[in-house]
Amino acid sequence: FFIDASEEGDLLKLSGTEYVIGAESQIQTGERHAPEKEDPTNIQALTHCFAVDHLEDEDHTIKVPDMYQFWKEYIPSLHPPWPGKLLSLAYSNPRTLHPKSLSFIPPGKTEKAPHTDPLNLWLYRRIIDRDNFKAGTFRSDISLINWPQNDFLLGNITDVHADIRKQNLYQAKQLSLSLLYWLQTEAPRPDGSQGWKGLRLRKDICGTEDGLAKFPYIRESRRIMAEYTILEQDISLEDRMEITGKSAEEARAKKNHDAVGIGYYHLDLHPSTGRDNYIDMASVPFQVPLGAMIPVRMENLIPGCKNIGTTHISNGCYRLHPVEWTIGEAAGSLCAFSLLRKAMPRQVGNSSKLLSDFQGLLVDQGIELAWPDS
Template sequence: MKRRHKVAGFQTSLITFSLISNFFIPDYTVVAAPPRNPDKTVDCEILVVGGGLSGVATAYEALLAGRKVCLTEITDWLGGQISSQGTSALDERPTQRMRQFYSRGYLELRDRIRRKYGELNPGDCWVSDSCFLPRDAHKILTEMLKDAEKRGRGKLEWFPNTVIKELEISPLSKEDSKAGGQLIKSAIAIQHQPAKGAPPINTFPLSNTIEDAYRYQNSSRFTKNIIRLAPKQNKGNAPKWYVVDASETGEIIALADVPYRLGIDARSYLEPSASSTTNDPYCPQGFTYTFAMEATKEPQPQKMPPFYLQYAPYFSYELKRLASFDLLFTYRRIWSPKKGKPEKFGGIGFTTPTPGDISMQNWTWGNDYRPGTAKDNLVYTRQQLQATGQLKPGGWMGGLRTATLDKAEENALSFYYWLVAGTTDSQLGEGVKQQQINNRFLSGINSPMGTVHGLSKYPYMREGRRVIGRPSWGQPGGFGIWEIDISRRDYNDEYYRKTLPADMYRRLKAALAGLEAVSVIDGKVSPDQAMRRTRSTIFPDAVGIGHYAIDFHPCMVQSPPEAPGNTERPGERRGAGQAYPFQIALRAMIPQKIDNLIVGGKSIATSHIAAAAYRVHSFEWSAGAAAGTVAAFSLKNDVAPYQLVDDLPKAEPQLQALKRLLEQNGNPTAFPDTSIFNQNWDDWK
């Protein structure tokens, strides 16, 4: 840990590095004067932006550590994936689930689900061991945070229906390096509630309300409270706090304008399965508006949406072995009061739907919306943010393309109609899809999604902006976790020999060779003779864990995505496949430029391919648990997170103290028997 000088209460170090092209770092952010003074100022020790699983886990650990936490969320539900985004089917791997090797908070969540329903899987789904109602997830997590607040004697300030509009960031002094030295001094938030006489929250879909939510002015739909969030001012001491970006799209890293990536990374020895030789920020994974539908005893009237014919050419069961309505319905069935008869289709066992069963839909060739061009990408690039004025003081509007949200909502509503009344299939042809009119679309404030329109409050985001970590040994352009750090793929495949340049192929095999790496680089050992390690990369600064397959929902080639005959981006699924149990490196959570910003959830420093595994429920919780623990530890020990890793690979005593704390608190940083000598990971399924 290097200590050179202090900025606003934090030690900073001089680090030199070369910037990756296309990632410009400005001097500082200026806060525009809001149309009126803030209605109130709230002091926080830790500001968590985003109430998804990562944000809840951050707050959970920080509250148990006795800290004051401010938690903001654009919707009115806690839980993200399992609540406001509707994907209440826990993505887990068999071995990790069998061993119950998860963060303590995630284990508590699973236990509370079991206690709520008397079983872990009240939906009797087959995709997971646990499928349940999204509205219940919010209630469960609310109680978890209340209990954590009491047990740890922390304090929670919860701000639903709230967005961050601006950040006040300290200027960068001349002696500071561009890798760090700045601090977020305060944040301006806007909280909205229904205007007098206006319909309740969740009446309209997100595309109708998101721009209004980011405007200071009251509207016919919303009245606004302007809230200043800042650290408590102590006499004689510089204010100290941490901001955690736990948002679904990397919103704060964009607003703070720290370096990040979007979409496809260029093919390299670290990312050898990349579908492009150059970066492509317009092709992240698809996103999904989920919805719930109920099986009924009697046929139901099914009204064709006026826009249905535009989207119908896209929909498909995708594969013959999946071409069964009952199979798809039970895939993510989230409620089943009466169990049906056992059945099999395509080798998959399930129980048949019965009246009253509720299914949540999240299907690749269905309600996934998969734009892949600059015309329709959802998450704006830095250049697009500049062009739309969102990086100017007071200009931030959430960083998303509203028109694409609108089309994704139309696509989801059209998919429901296809499921019950459609007879076409874009991938399998005529005669496969049959009508299923004994079903109804569930909508209303008391419905599983909690919305009048019936769609999830927020889309399920598989991938957004991914921060670039600070320069680190072996990665002078900025730390990241890459494909080869986690993938089980056999890189002896002829594809890699033929596709990768000889030097790139040699570097790939050397990076995977472990103790033989130097001999491969020197040419003493042939790349084809080198033994590859059979585990993921072991990070000395590991602060959390995850395990899931590299699972792709690729973008589409043409615009719009639903265009007849459209295809997935060629080569995108090559990176898909099984992964070894992996770790979350602290360096992946520390952005460049700003010392008191911590990145959690899906926006940590991963590549496009690695992100396809680092996005599921238990990972999000582990990353949030790490973020909350790191923030509390840093406040207690007067040390900035980057100082815990800036001497690596040399010993970092305070880093080891942090890791011990995580482990003692029941938040694993490594899987059992993780060691450079353990090559037996085949049992981890």
């Protein structure tokens, strides 16, 4: 057996496994937030993350990135519109799509980074709070920069020509470096001045020469054509209330008899290469159905992460790392169980006896298959 746990679903393409990519149409899925027409090129933005600390009174300004002037003036062309330049302390509120202000104030030598309204982005993805450690362990907090401001929207890297892939990866890196340079030199400060030159790119955190992550954060990959495809109407709060006639407090996700794990996150689609702004809505705690992990034809390949049978929309909450880890646990256990019982994964899903035994194995391993109140 083979498990595809790659970021882009690489093994699906290499093995000839049937898959989909991009956005399905409303006619195909019946999802209220799906576009009118399918678009395989409409994929959520990727992001080249990086880590920084802040050493006040020191100058760690990087060399001007080659594409800085382009990214400094870049305004995303989205529907509904983005509020202005990407390199700014403003973005679209994911739920309302109204303009939303942000702040950025890193810590000083002794001062803590303040909690502010609007949100202080330094604290948004802070990975080290120096106050949690023995004095002198860290000179500064460390913050991971994975923001709307370095979401790359100009193109995809999956299922495109090698030259286009290379170009888009380069431009995505240039965007992240341009964001850092903008923060160091032009970002507004509370006292009216500009730039935080003490921001230091922590190359040691990512282990790379350029200081950026070794690979971009991929939100959407190839997805298997599965025996069962998870739809928006299986998990969105609005749909579940409408389908069940229950209140927001009582509504639950569609129950899956073949559940092999659980997960929860709101449906969170970042702006996409198809020029969609955020698609963000409430969901309900959900299950991971085994049917979404069984390809329609291929017998010995199992998806092990965000490449299961979801749609462009439902991927918005199954793509999160804790859910991917659950999928990976189920995939590994399924392969081991299939070998032990001399059965193919499809047979496990289609046999009530094998399925019950497999689910029992998962429970014995500490994997939860249902939410307590479901």
